Structure formats: C-alpha cells, structure tokens
C-alpha cells in the first residue's frame with residue numbers, strides 16, 4: 001500500500017523521523033488516508049499548485065449518473081453515430097469494425113482557466129497492435145461532425161488530444177503505442193493518420209492505456225497560454241507529465257467532445273467521465289487584459305515542426321538500387337565512350 005503513495009513519500013519520511021515510535025500500522029493508515037485524499041481532491045498532492053482553488057463545473061461535465069444523456073432536452077450532451085449510454089459508461093464504439101461514435105457538449109466553454117479530467121477505458125479482443133484506432137478528446141469550434149480523425153472532422157479548429165492505439169507509421173518501433181498526443185488545429189492544418197499525426201503534434205507520450213488493469217485518466221490544464229497534458233494509467237496516485245506547451249492561444253466559446261472510430265481493427269472505446277474544473281488564478285493586470293484570441297495558434301510553431309521520414313529501404317531494396325545504379329553508370333559510360341569515339345573519328349576525318 002505504501003508503495004502506491006510514492007508521491008507522499010517525503011511527507012511520510014518526515015513524519016516518521018519526527019515520531020520514530022509511531023506504530024507502523026498507523027502510518028499505513030495515514031498513508032491510505034493520504035491516498036484517499038488525493039483521489040478525492042482529484043489530483044496528486046505532489047503537483048505544483050499555483051491555483052487558489054478549483055470548482056467542478058457540472059454544466060460542462062459528463063459524469064455518472066448519465067440521466068437523459070443524449071436524448072433529454074435538459075441534457076448538456078449530444079450523442080452521435082454508434083455512441084450509446086450504459087449505467088457505467090458512454091461507449092463511443094463497440095469492439096466491431098468500421099464504427100464511429102461521439103459525444104459532444106451543447107454548451108460552449110467560456111472559461112479562461114480550466115482543467116479537464118477524462119476517465120476513459122479502451123479494451124478489446126485484438127492482440128496488441130491489432131486493435132484500433134483510438135479516441136479523440138476535443139475542445140473545438142465545430143461539433144457533431146463526422147470524419148477521419150478518430151471519428152471527427154479533419155481541419156478542425158481548436159484542441160485535439162488523441163489516444164492513438166494503432167501505429168500506422170511506426171514501422172521502426174521508435175515509439176510505443178498507445179501514444180497520446182496533442183494537436184492545435186486552426187482550420188487549415190490537417191491531421192495525417194499515415195504518420196500518426198506526427199507532422200502536426202505539439203507533444204505527447206506513450207501510455208499503456210489499453211486493456212489496462214487500472215483505471216486510466218488524462219488531465220488537460222489550460223491557464224495563461226500554457227497547456228499541460230498529464231496521464232495516469234498505472235494505478236498510482238500521481239500524474240505523469242505528457243506534454244507542456246507554452247505560448248498557446250485558444251479562443252473561448254468552443255465545445256468539449258469525445259469521439260472514436262474503428263476501421264479494419266477495433267476496440268471498445270468508453271468514456272466514463274469528463275470533468276471540467278474552473279481554475280481560479282492570480283493574474284497580473286497585463287494578463288487580465290489579454291487581447292481576444294480569434295484563431296488558435298502557438299508561438300514559434302516552427303519548434304514543433306518535424307521532418308517525416310519516408311519509409312526507409314530494406315537491405316534487399318538497397319542492394320538492388322545500388323546494383324542498378326552501378327549498371328546504369330556503366331551503360332552511360334559505354335555510351336559516352338562510343339559517342340566520344342565517333343566524335344574523335346569525325347574530327348580526324350575533317351582533318352584529312
């Protein structure tokens with residue numbers, strides 16, 4: 001048990017050194033209490049805290065019980081495609097080929113500083129890397145669109161966070177899947193599945209979030225033009241850093257959503273909850289009077305630009321390419337020599 005609250009180890013140590021005679025049993029209880037407190041507070045105590053407080057905003061959140069979700073006029077959410085509600089989750093797609101489903105908030109988000117905690121579950125029958133395609137979490141201008149980006153439209157405007165469970169590009173296995181990544185769309189940028197979105201990603205990390213033994217969460221925090229993405233997929237009461245982007249401008253009034261798609265490969269893609277917290281942040285007067293943002297953008301976009309490598313040649317391909325190159329050069333040389341010979345002959349003829 002103590003091992004699961006490693007984030008509180010420092011507190012634990014100082015405590016035990018202060019009270020060396022304190023019984024171990026009580027310490028364990030204390031550790032458990034800490035762990036429970038962490039869960040209740042909704043994030044690790046080890047996190048740096050420059051926020052005064054936060055509030056769960058029910059009107060932007062999706063959580064149990066999902067009464068009337070998707071059909072009641074009082075519901076804050078719409079369902080589309082194959083998405084269905086059960087008592088335990090919103091299932092965006094079943095573990096069946098070629099399905100698309102989504103859930104979208106009806107209420108535009110007008111908060112400046114917020115935190116979104118997503119509890120999701122991806123599971124299925126397929127063997128590792130024979131499953132797909134993953135899910136997208138959205139905060140975008142558009143809503144309720146069909147499309148190729150994890151069941152949402154391409155060229156979207158706003159934030160997309162992808163839990164990509166199938167390596168389309170990754171023939172060299174240079175990154176582990178599932179891979180969670182982040183993209184900021186501006187209406188013209190295009191997500192490219194063939195490269196698993198690498199050409200447009202702002203950051204990301206590998207997270208073993210499929211068929212996981214533990215509950216899997218991701219957390220997005222946006223405040224003062226800084227967007228941080230954290231994950232918790234291994235049952236520890238702590239968040240792991242996944243991406244951290246500064247200078248990111250995101251307009252307000254966008255919609256929260258979650259979508260998923262299966263293709264030749266499939267999985268169950270479930271959303272258990274999406275909880276939106278308002279962050280109360282200390283701001284300087286300059287930060288208060290920020291100019292209005294109309295199009296999502298990131299300062300110094302170039303720093304994220306990656307060269308996507310075309311698929312490398314196999315050894316055999318390389319051998320034949322070399323062979324034919326040499327043969328080709330040989331042929332060229334022979335032709336060259338013949339032409340040169342003729343030319344010399346002609347010249348000689350002209351002299352006589």
Ligand SMILES: *[C@@H]1O[C@H](CO)[C@@H](O)[C@H](O)[C@H]1NC(C)=O
Pocket residue numbers: 186187188189295301
């Ligand atoms: C979107 O971003 C790309 C890449 O930074 C840029 O070339 C394009 O002009 C931007 N589009 C808009 C509408 O700002």
Ligand SMILES: [Ca+2]
Pocket residue numbers: 133164165166167168169193196
């Ligand atoms: Ca992929």
